[in-house]
Amino acid sequence: MAKASASFTCTACGASFGKWSGKCDACGAWNSIVEEAPLSAGPKALGQRGRAIALTNLDTEEPPPPRFSSGIEELDRVLGGGLVPASAILVGGDPGIGKSTLLLQATASFARRGLKCLYISGEEAAAQVRMRAQRLGLTDAPVQLGAETALRDILTTLDNERPGLAIIDSIQTMWLDTVEAAPGSVSQVRAAAHELVSFAKRRGVAIILVGHVTKEGQIAGPRVVEHMVDTVLYFEGERGHQFRILRAVKNRFGPADEIGVFEMTGNGLQEVINPSALFLSSRDAPAPGSAVFAGIEGSRPVLTEIQALVAPSNLGTPRRTVVGLDSGRLSTILAVLEARVGIPFTGLDVFLNVAGGMRVTEPAADLAVAAALLSAREDVAIPPDMVLFGEISLSGALRPAGQTENRLKEAAKLGFTQATIPKGSKSTGSAGISLREMADLAAFTGEMFGA
Ligand code: TYD
Ligand code: MG
Numbered sequence: 001m002a003k004a005s006a007s008f009t010c011t012a013c014g015a016s017f018g019k020w021s022g023k024c025d026a027c028g029a030w031n032s033i034v035e036e037a038p039l040s041a042g043p044k045a046l047g048q049r050g051r052a053i054a055l056t057n058l059d060t061e062e063p064p065p066p067r068f069s070s071g072i073e074e075l076d077r078v079l080g081g082g083l084v085p086a087s088a089i090l091v092g093g094d095p096g097i098g099k100s101t102l103l104l105q106a107t108a109s110f111a112r113r114g115l116k117c118l119y120i121s122g123e124e125a126a127a128q129v130r131m132r133a134q135r136l137g138l139t140d141a142p143v144q145l146g147a148e149t150a151l152r153d154i155l156t157t158l159d160n161e162r163p164g165l166a167i168i169d170s171i172q173t174m175w176l177d178t179v180e181a182a183p184g185s186v187s188q189v190r191a192a193a194h195e196l197v198s199f200a201k202r203r204g205v206a207i208i209l210v211g212h213v214t215k216e217g218q219i220a221g222p223r224v225v226e227h228m229v230d231t232v233l234y235f236e237g238e239r240g241h242q243f244r245i246l247r248a249v250k251n252r253f254g255p256a257d258e259i260g261v262f263e264m265t266g267n268g269l270q271e272v273i274n275p276s277a278l279f280l281s282s283r284d285a286p287a288p289g290s291a292v293f294a295g296i297e298g299s300r301p302v303l304t305e306i307q308a309l310v311a312p313s314n315l316g317t318p319r320r321t322v323v324g325l326d327s328g329r330l331s332t333i334l335a336v337l338e339a340r341v342g343i344p345f346t347g348l349d350v351f352l353n354v355a356g357g358m359r360v361t362e363p364a365a366d367l368a369v370a371a372a373l374l375s376a377r378e379d380v381a382i383p384p385d386m387v388l389f390g391e392i393s394l395s396g397a398l399r400p401a402g403q404t405e406n407r408l409k410e411a412a413k414l415g416f417t418q419a420t421i422p423k424g425s426k427s428t429g430s431a432g433i434s435l436r437e438m439a440d441l442a443a444f445t446g447e448m449f450g451a
Contacts, residue, residue: 007035008020008033008034008036009033009036009186009224010024010027011032011223011224012029013026013027014226015027016036017033020033021033036181036185036186067079067081068085068165069113070082070083070109074246074261075102078233078247078260079231079233080248080258081254083110083115083165084253085204086200086205087230087253088196088197088200088207088209088230089208089209089233090171090211090222090225090226090232090233091211091235092211092213092233093213093235094213094236095212098235098244098262099169100121100169101264101269102235102244102246102269103119103167103210104129105136105138106208107143107167108141108143109141111143112141115163115165116161116164116165117165117166118145118166119143119144119146120154120157120167121145121146121147122169122173122174124147126146129145129147135267135268137268144163149173149175149183150177151174151192151195151196152176154168162203162205163205166200166207166208167207168207168208168210169210170209170212171192171211171225172184172212174189174192174196176191176192186224189222189224189225190224193229194228197228197229209222209229211225226250229250230251231248231250231252231254232249233247233248233249234246236359238324238357241356242265243261243272244261244262244263244264246259246260246262248298263278275297276302276413276414277414278356279355279356280414283305283355286384287381288378288379288380289307289308289375290307290308290372290375291308291369291375291388292386292387292388292411293306293360293365294410294419295364295365300410301410302358303410303414304355304358304360305354306360307355307372308351309376310348310373310376310377312347318349319350321349321350322351322352323354324354324358324359325360325365330350332392333366333373333392336370336441337370337374339396340395340440341396341442341445343377343445348377364390364401365389367390367398367444368387370392370441374449380448380449382448385415385416386416387407387418388419388420388421389419389421390438398438398439398440398441399422400422400426401425404421404425404426405426408427409430412432416433418433419436422437423437424437
């Protein structure tokens with residue numbers, strides 16, 4: 001048999017190459033390409049006879065598979081309405097963010113509702129997992145524990161036990177004896193994930209894989225696993241904040257972009273049912289530089305406070321520091337303010353922040369960002385009972401955002417009485433909020449700040 005040749009894989013995006021290079025051609029990352037050991041004589045793929053089914057012959061009478069609810073509302077929503085049997089889910093996140101805590105709580109919750117669950121930890125001994133369960137008050141839940149890293153043993157256990165759900169914490173600790181590479185390497189992670197996912201589909205076991213994300217690229221990130229699974233969730237949060245956000249970035253069985261909000265406490269993660277109230281609860285007295293954005297995260301409206309600080313700079317290139325927003329978006333908004341409204345930020349340091357550790361990706365946040373920047377620069381506070389939303393185009397025009405009514409209703413619920421929105425927004429006025437409709441950024445700036 002010809003010797004299998006080695007291949008090289010980018011740990012950032014998973015692209016493979018025939019030779020090593022310093023920069024990945026696919027994603028542009030530097031120093032992320034590692035050699036991948038060839039798959040040596042692995043288990044022979046079970047030859048399945050090829051068979052094609054005409055799309056029209058598919059049995060359409062079959063009802064959608066029942067979903068299993070965890071009883072943790074924030075988690076169920078992110079999954080698209082509960083766990084789909086025999087699905088494969090990846091939960092990624094920084095080390096220490098709370099993945100093991102979340103999944104142990106979820107497992108216990110599923111188990112209490114009658115789903116047979118197996119929690120396999122490759123990072124902690126069974127006694128440590130039990131100690132954590134004690135701290136979380138979960139020792140009465142009928143969960144089976146395993147502390148194991150050899151995939152062959154795990155698959156045997158799964159085959160014997162046939163649980164409804166198996167948690168693998170984490171995929172980076174798992175190893176297959178047929179792959180000549182260290183656990184955590186791209187080839188091991190990929191091979192282990194592949195074995196587990198195909199087992200899940202074959203035997204009808206739902207599988208949740210935990211994956212650490214590391215920026216250094218030393219350990220294969222969960223990126224290489226993303227395309228193999230049905231659902232990819234990321235667990236994020238700012239260090240120093242107790243809020244954690246579970247975000248669906250891919251979901252075959254539900255909407256992507258859905259979020260679940262949790263708070264890390266001494267007794268584990270608590271659900272946050274009304275995130276708007278939470279993100280706004282710590283609001284200081286109305287001060288210049290603060291604007292409230294009425295956003296939509298997945299299927300529900302979430303209000304967040306955008307904070308800006310503008311100060312004279314003593315640097316040649318003034319600082320642009322952004323937390324919770326895209327820094328490219330800030331540059332664009334600053335450029336539009338300068339070119340279309342005539343308000344430059346040259347010689348000024350700009351700091352922008354979304355309060356509470358939230359991350360905002362919607363373009364509709366533009367208007368609130370511009371408002372916070374102008375408010376900080378002009379030292380004029382925005383009325384504390386006002387929300388804003390709308391996308392800013394490069395011409396300086398304001399573009400209506402989707403779901404205007406939902407945003408306004410959420411704002412009304414939290415005691416806001418006025419909203420500044422783009423002209424042409426579709427509102428029925430049923431939210432009972434007084435609206436100021438603006439055609440462009442110049443009109444907004446003139447009316448709001450007299451600039
Ligand atoms: P962990 O779930 O181990 O993170 P991961 O699996 O993502 O690496 O969580 C680790 C952090 O959570 C740790 O710093 C301690 C904190 N924590 C709490 O604050 N409260 C708790 O009840 C638990 C179990 C952990
Ligand atoms: Mg962990």
